[in-house]
Amino acid sequence: MTDVNKDQVFEQVKDALVELFEIDAADIQPEAHLYTDLDLDSIDAVDLVVHLQNVTGKKIKPAEFSTVRTVDDVVTAVAELLKES
Template sequence: MNRAEIITTTKRFLSEEFEVDESLILPENNLHSTLDLDSLDYVDLVVVIEENLGFKPTSDDFKAIVTFNDFYDLAEQKIAVA
């Protein structure tokens, strides 16, 4: 899966799961605030990432994610290793 496919897939499943307009999921936007995540939402987020992208992010992974671009970078790394 290349970066463009990661972005397209991510926008689709995040907008469905967290009821956010895809137009708000921009590379430079803050992932946490755009998705309005609370502590319970992170469990859902891990599940949908694993289901849609095939890897399970750790709590340490989330510490490094601020923007959607940070998430796309992580996804590229994790998918390349798998």
């Protein structure tokens, strides 16, 4: 089992947000709220999950993302997935 680096996961999530939604990288902070600060909607959230599944090669269950509200929540959820073997 490899140690998951949350900084690396954050960079991947940030890159995804910039690439998929043309969000200014400077606006993407760990505490940024996906819906209010970054103007994402539920469709965008699904697109993000699909993108992260492709990047990580892991299946992300919708329930695991139902409580995600901030960029850091996304990073934590992805890091937890990557820890699972």
